[in-house]
Amino acid sequence: QVQLVESGGGLVQPGGSLRLACAASGFTLDYYAIAWFRQAPGKEREGVSCISSSDGITVYADSVKGRFTISRDNAKNTVYLQMNSLKPEDTAVYYCAATYYCSGYTGVPMNYWGKGTLVTVSS
Numbered sequence: 702q703v704q705l706v707e708s709g710g711g712l713v714q715p716g717g718s719l720r721l722a723c724a725a726s727g728f729t730l731d732y733y734a735i736a737w738f739r740q741a742p743g744k745e746r747e748g749v750s751c752i753s754s755s756d757g758i759t760v761y762a763d764s765v766k767g768r769f770t771i772s773r774d775n776a777k778n779t780v781y782l783q784m785n786s787l788k789p790e791d792t793a794v795y796y797c798a799a800t801y802y803c804s805g806y807t808g809v810p811m812n813y814w815g816k817g818t819l820v821t822v823s824s
Contacts, residue, residue, distance in 0.1 A: 703727035703813060707797050710818030713787055717822070721782040723797030723815060730754075733812065734803045735773065735780040739793035739820075748807035749795070750782060760803045765791075787822045794819050 709721040723735060736751040750771040751760040759771050770783040780797060795818055798811035 705797050705799065705813050705815035707795060707815045707818035710795060710820045712821045712823065714824055715788055715822055717787050718783070718785045719787065719820060721784065721795055721797075721818060721820070723780040723782075725778045725799070725813075728799075728813070729775075730773065730778050730780060730799065731775045732801075733799040734801055734806065735771075736798050736800060736803070736806045736811070737771065737780075737782050738796045738798060738807075739791075740796070740817075741790075741793040744793075746796075751800075751803035751806045752780060753803045754801070758803065760806065784820070787820075789822050792820060792822045 704726045706724050713719050732754055734753045737749040738746050739749050740746040749762050752771045752773050768786045773780045797815045799813040800811050
């Protein structure tokens with residue numbers, strides 16, 4: 702069964718930190734660029750970050766740049782999203798997805814999607 706499973710979501714206070722994980726089963730992440738997306742209840746899904754398969758180059762949305770860090774551990778078949786200095790506007794369901802290239806990742810189809818993990822940033 703090909704699957705991506707996100708974990709690590711929860712409730713945090715503004716300024717807090719959270720680390721999300723995206724674990725793959727049924728396939729290996731080595732061949733793929735992995736992207737994180739998020740969607741708040743009344744908003745469209747937006748791209749958050751992406752890490753390439755070949756060289757580890759990373760891409761970040763302007764809204765999270767300097768606060769979030771994406772990384773991968775191919776030995777664990779897992780990609781992480783470290784989120785620091787969290788803001789209420791970061792509240793969303795976060796999804797990971799697999800594609801081939803980070804360039805233009807917000808506008809191309811993903812091969813696989815996870816089901817999402819909820820991040821709530823609130824006092």
